[in-house]
Amino acid sequence: MSNTDSIDLSLLENSHAFLNEAVAKVLVATSDIRHWQFAILNLVQSLELSLKAALSAIHPILVYEDIDNPKNSLSSIRAIQRLENPKIGGFTFSDRDKTRIRSAIKVRNEVTHSGFNFTGQHAAANFFEIFAFVSDFQRRRLNTDVADLIPSENFQQLLQIRRLLDELVLRAKNRIAEEEVDGKFVWACPNCGEDTFVIEDGADICYVCSHAEAVVECAHCEQLNFESAMESFFESLDTDYDEGRTVMHNSYGYSNFEACPDCVSKIMRDIQEQRVQEEFHRLEEEYHHRNA
Ligand SMILES: [Zn+2]
Numbered sequence: 533m534s535n536t537d538s539i540d541l542s543l544l545e546n547s548h549a550f551l552n553e554a555v556a557k558v559l560v561a562t563s564d565i566r567h568w569q570f571a572i573l574n575l576v577q578s579l580e581l582s583l584k585a586a587l588s589a590i591h592p593i594l595v596y597e598d599i600d601n602p603k604n605s606l607s608s609i610r611a612i613q614r615l616e617n618p619k620i621g622g623f624t625f626s627d628r629d630k631t632r633i634r635s636a637i638k639v640r641n642e643v644t645h646s647g648f649n650f651t652g653q654h655a656a657a658n659f660f661e662i663f664a665f666v667s668d669f670q671r672r673r674l675n676t677d678v679a680d681l682i683p684s685e686n687f688q689q690l691l692q693i694r695r696l697l698d699e700l701v702l703r704a705k706n707r708i709a710e711e712e713v714d715g716k717f718v719w720a721c722p723n724c725g726e727d728t729f730v731i732e733d734g735a736d737i738c739y740v741c742s743h744a745e746a747v748v749e750c751a752h753c754e755q756l757n758f759e760s761a762m763e764s765f766f767e768s769l770d771t772d773y774d775e776g777r778t779v780m781h782n783s784y785g786y787s788n789f790e791a792c793p794d795c796v797s798k799i800m801r802d803i804q805e806q807r808v809q810e811e812f813h814r815l816e817e818e819y820h821h822r823n824a
């Protein structure tokens with residue numbers, strides 16, 4: 533599968549060019565923080581091209597969203613699903629990798645669509661998380677050792693910045709220990725991936741990268757979750773849009789339409805079952821009516 537002969541070279545070479553550019557931007561960013569955003573933009577571009585290169589190695593048509601109508605190339609989330617499909621790629625991605633990729637794409641979109649404002653630590657942590665994924669993916673799936681691609685002096689400097697980040701992680705862990713934060717209040721940070729996100733007393737902040745994010749309770753299972761992980765199932769209910777107002781026809785017994793990912797899938801199944809039941813009763817009544 534990772535036979536270089538069958539990999540679309542333009543995708544692979546572009547993924548390498550963007551990776552190199554990303555590293556170059558990091559080195560400038562150490563003196564001018566604004567360059568972090570270009571580093572991340574280039575890195576996410578490299579990530580997306582890497583996923584496509586791996587799909588293209590299986591079959592070139594697989595880089596399109598709709599293989600029957602090959603016009604638009606697919607999103608990274610779709611690319612991962614396809615690579616994971618046992619009948620297509622059979623790759624495995626850890627939950628952590630998937631979270632990392634989703635977060636990278638989110639950051640990229642924020643950088644592209646809004647005046648993105650972040651601290652150097654926040655960006656660096658994010659960068660190294662994605663960089664680690666891309667280099668691992670390039671090595672395992674695309675026969676490329678990224679250390680061979682990047683000019684060695686750049687690579688050395690990159691490692692120094694990485695060591696600085698390790699130092700930050702160490703300090704954050706010491707702070708957590710000093711403050712005697714209970715382990716159950718320390719989560720993996722959705723931005724930098726380090727186990728340094730503290731939710732005790734509503735702190736809701738990462739001690740390494742200063743990423744702040746609200747933590748909310750799921751109304752359906754009472755578990756705490758990152759607000760960004762919560763999903764809405766409003767679209768699955770029976771609603772109509774009328775004169776600028778959304779009219780609810782059937783909420784299937786739910787009043788809070790946000791849920792954690794675990795609950796959302798259960799709720800969707802429940803709604804589906806209720807729908808089938810209702811349809812069954814309707815048909816039954818119709819039958820009785822006709823035969824009365
Ligand atoms: Zn963090």
Ligand SMILES: [Zn+2]
Pocket residue numbers: 750751752753754755791792793794795796
């Ligand atoms: Zn829940």
